Amino acid sequence: MKSTKPHGKQQWLINLSCLYLLFMFTNSYAVMNAFDKPVNHPPIPLLDEQGNHVLESNNPYSPKKSCAGSGCHDYEALTHAFHFQQGRDEASDTYGATRGLPHLVSPGYYGGYNCMGGDTPTVLAKKTNSNPLDFADYGSAHQVKNCMSCHVGGGWAERDRDGIRYDEKKIEDIALNDGDYYEREVDSVTGEQTLVLWDWKKSGVGEADCMFCHVDISNLKIPEDSGLTTLIPSPRTARSQFASKGFFRQAASGLMELVVDKDGKNLVTVARSMQGGEHAAHGGGAATMQPTLDEKGMPIFNWHADAFDENGRTTIPMLRFPANENCMDCHLTSNSRRGFYGFGDAAAATLTEAGQDAADGTLVDDYQDDVHKGKSYTDDNGQTRDIENCNSCHAKQYFKSPLANVDLDANHDFPKGNSDNDVRNDLDYAPNAKSCEACHINSKNAVVPSGHDTLLDAHRELWKASGDMAGYSKESLTKITKTHFDVVSCQACHINNKKSRGTPIQLMYRYRIAANGKSTMVPYNPRVRSYWQDKVSKRILAKYELLVVKEILEDAEGNPYGNIKNVITGESLGTLPVKLVAGHGGGAPSPTVLPPETYEQYVALKKAYDALLTQKGYKNPDTAEVLSESNEYIISHNTRPSPDSVQCEECHERKQSGAFSALISPKGILGEANSQVIRTIPDPRLVEEGLYKLDLSYMKLQANGDITENVSDVLFETKIDPFMSRLKNSSASEIIGEFKKFNTDSLLHALGPELGGLMAPDLPSTDTFVFQVNKGNFNLRNMAAAIDGNTVNNILFPTYRGALGLINGAEDAAQGILDARSYGKLRSNVYFFDIRDSSKKHVDSYNGVPMFIKVAYKGTKTNLSDINVIMANWALNSVYKALESDLLMIVPASDDEEGYVIFKTTEPGYFVIADK
Template sequence: MLIQFKNIRFLLLVLMLPILLWAKDHKSLHPAVRLLDQHGTPVIQSGEPVSTDKTCGTCHDYQYITAHSYHVQQGRNEFFSKDNSSDYFPDYVLSPGMFGKWCSLPNRLLAAHSVKSIEDFDLGTPEWVQKCGTCHVGGGPSELDRQNRRYDTVDEKDVKGINPDYFYVKNNQLKKWDWQKSGVMEMDCFLCHTTNFDRLSRDEMLRKGQFKWAVTATLRKTGIVTRGKNGWQYNRQLFDANGFVSADVLQIIDPTTENCAQCHGFGTSGHQSFNPIFSNNILRGTLKMGRVFSPEFISESNLNIKGKDSLNFAWDVHAERLVSCSNCHYSVNNPAYNKLDPDENLGHLKFDPRIPDVNLYLNKPSHEFAKGNSCPETVADHLDNTMRTCQDCHDASQAHGWLPYREHHFKRLGCETCHIPIKKMWAFETADWTVLKKNGKYIETIRGIQGEITDSSALIIGFQPAILPRVSKDQFSNYKLMPYNLITSYYWYDQSAKRPVFTRYLKQIYLKKDKNGQWDYKSDIIQLFDANKDGKLSKMELRLDTPEKVEFIKNKLKEMGIAKPVIHGEVTPFSINHNVIDSKYAIKDCNVCHSPDSRLFKEMELAQYVPPGTDVKYAEFCAQCPDVKNITVKRSTGLFFNPGPLLKCYYIIGHDRVKWVEIIGVLSIFFSLIGIVIHDIIRVIRRHRS
């Protein structure tokens, strides 16, 4: 039997040898790719930009993929209407995705298709592609207008009125965009499916309005294309006679952590060391939630982290165990991740053999990725809670023998609450749009670092997440406590027009161009804010922290036609689900929560100051618990989050006290003692009588 087993093993080795030898010289199983332009001509002949529609679409259904991808559509296919209205978004929001939704961080509002004048026009689609395209994969609104016409095929005479898909604002004037010159940005498949992507070159093309070259620029690091004085040129040595490029040169792959990390926060699949940041052009996932998804030990990073030498564990234990983003956020029609649909399950089925065909999947791979339910991420809500959860992989009952009342804890606590006890990274705290920096951006405050994030010597101290109730998967009557980062935004709001004030009005109030063409503050602004009279405005000085400053800017806005300007404050919770630490370092001390100094009730600083007269509210579309009120506390030292009202539906033993229960308890003890005394007196009296 042993000899037979050895023979089989030897036979398998012989059969695998050719495959191993082939794999040694080939980095990709993908066949060679013929790079075509939008007319279907090999780019090596035409010299035109690469078209992923024609190139990748040769084998994969490009139209299906772009139609089934919320990364592509970004709400474009979910625009609100009379038949599809929103219950929680204000009327000025056009869609639940970043193409149409107003968010207090970018503070830009996409113009509605019905816009009639520049007074109601803030952001046109061309500028959206320029400014927002850096974190969006292309296709969708970067390729097709709201009538599903490809921009560069639309005749100028067919553009009626102020169509926001064809106009933009420059120098406070409406301008028509030349789509024939810029071209469109098709879905950039290479951004996620190659290892040698060049996001910076791609971003440069977007900023310069050369949209059609953005996809090609992504390939610069492969050597296929270079940029010279005369523009982009292809390296003929890497093409064969028919215009094909080897997949080894392209390095076509399944998406890795590095691909996702381009937009979603710092992340690696290998043990690369993290270095200090020298640019404010950082990744939003890290900025919003302090997210770092890497197997590297924190103690081995090059960051200046407090107590780093003792942090002998990975940034994320899942990354350390070789879990990648797509293992949890997989394509919903990927046969490898096929599972029973609870809405269609017959009840008696343990396994459904009707698995999608692999060939069909390769032709029509849905790019609707399984997702969770982070409250600010409102796009594609129909896919909420489709991703793998902790419970899908882990049996908590087998690993928490030390925990009393386990099932009750599992019902009321999210795993992340104990397994992400602290973030050893900085993250956003405040975005103040009531004032502007010279570059026309908000004044930001970052929590978890003593200094600026671009200062390599600044000490990173990290932060403890706020704990909020959150609706658990498929159980809207059941709330679980989960960790969050809370970001506060201040912005001007026009009560008359019932929408945020456009940033361009504030630029006219605060900024002017100097003799060198550089932006600088106007003299009256310097006079108003310059507390130390040095002729410059520091970050600490740029604050509307007195009624006089607020009134000055308010009057300026009124002079510009803003009828009723007021300052709004909004607190948005961003759920923390990454940076899970090794179980050895998770919370295991009951007193952390069950004590008068309970971690659950710790206040979190939301802002270092509050503009006078500002009403700060929890973002309406993010409400996690019914009847949310009084969640913020204003003090002379700033604005703080008070978790008490949100946790009123919980009773935390060791922390909470109910007065009537205590009174009953005291009375019970008192009357028990009285009863004992009376009983003893009666016994003594009876004994004396006898």
């Protein structure tokens, strides 16, 4: 028998591989999902913010100094990802104003719609507030206090809107009422509100907590000397005990208290003492173990020397990719919003009888299950993984070869689709998370469980076999199937029976732009919210303003009621109902004012808000409550087995012949019959008289005060504008995004010989930076910009942002300028292209390097000599015509689509296209 024992070079390679795998995995390598196993991170010292070892300083550790100070990880690059930023790097005081929501300053949870709050979500103050009365609910520090139990740190917990680390900002450089440095303080006795500087040097900043995502939650342990007995080991609760009290610097060490080293030893214990009791605030809450503070008012950390080696380093088991539990510790709200429960054990299919094989047993109808759980998938590179957690779809490197080098600076912008959170829209589908189409249609190893050549063939044959295609010609069957693939998302048919913590979710359907650029129907769950707005100034009231006109009083019998007061005169304008709400820590219940329940109460509340704005200097305010939808919560998970998918009769009626009608039935789930009541108001007069406004055209007022919406109307409206949140970035007049680096040769080849040849002389470098965002007004979606990636640009453009937009209503003014200079007839919108640096300041020039810009053109000229490209600087004091030699290409508009013009310029600013 021939020996199979490897020899020579073959044996050397095997030994080398084994050494590598031993280092990487500490355990023997399993072919599938070894990446999910915790591994011992190489020994590291834990350093504080000054770079001193925590065993010497007893200070909280600094993730930045510990993980990046050694030179291993590029902390700044990692924390640039959208999960850390959540809109901070896109924030501006005018962000919401250009999208109809002037109180919002960003698209993400930082300054956008936050994740809680119902009809009274708290509002982040703008960066610049000339009048303290217009300072919203809180500044950045309060946002950190409220949200850093979930937020991983970094981003807005670390840097202000100009990119400056909060605790490094000089006090003398802080502008009065700056929303990043001031906070609203309320006197507990008088109720008087004042703005005070937050002491960032005392609180510290919230650095990115790497352990939040990379700790093995199942291995967390409460130190025996902590005094804690009831705390559930959770990253959120461990961080919240410090962040919620304003100790941002300590939050990461709060989690580290539960972390153990490779030998199971805790690294640190927080000093605690019993506090509270029967005399505690809020009605006498129970006594609890709370962190003990030192003479400077700071929590005390006792670091364990025995968890560090003789070199002061500790070895901690960590996850390469976050586990399902890490993701769901924060995304738990998906339970109610999306009926999504993660990919933990609950997602596994359950059989009717224990011990049966799936092939023999019957699946239990469990709304938490996902048919993908436990299946395996082979990526295009040949790597196979079991689908056991979020990484299978949402991690870029989860399918990389285990023999590849560790990427110490892996990009942390997780693949995202087009969701109801508008943060970083330029990353939509770039790359996409693994979608239904990616795995079942487009991959080299496309999964078609039936064994057919394509998924389209499988659906066609299934529908034929079930009789669903009866009555249609054989030649039309493929076309009919393809039409469904083009118009209806996979999720719309294959996800149903969703529940919010056991309560059924009524699925609605709307259009959304898919990865292929087409609009397809997707299931969703609308988040309905209302706000009060002045119809004159467009000012939207913050939460504190909504509450300041309401007070709790008692009647003659001592019963509490809500009083609506005029803040100018002090007079009572009406009353509101109240309910008793339990106090914190089991304290006595206290009354809380409820929303108005009668027409008269709405009228009184409107008068109170008008008086409030009058007091603040607004002229003739006319407030109204506006009902809208802040987010359209997409349903993308918990796919059910094929037999449980939506059936044809749920969307289509049968004709007299027995065949299904091609038309959507008004009685089906995509028709008028799929209607839900989203709000009930006490009197229709509120809408008729303008005291209550319906913000979306598909909201309908019924005679009994019900406000409804149905899928037929939603589909009609979203086919025109497939927006996913109230910001309506699908039709916004401005799009923002980063420049992406492309290989120049590949880019020029893709552009074709004509255009590529024209651009090549100005793109001499290996790489080119390209700006393009498939969002915004229809005229903006196909526009783009490109600039050479030379030495200077390679430093600047990775941190720069592009902003491309159009100025609505400026056409007449632009035509007047064109007429005055005999430049021709306007044949485009009035556009601007702006480039902003890392602190969001305008860039005035491109350092002499030409920027190529592709702009939408409405004319029919075919020769560049027949048009003018007119540009102007930001001050509009310099208007000039581009040289004909700077015009590269023109494509005329047609009946089906608009044309475009490509030109180059060395300065940002405004521009239009005119026919001579």
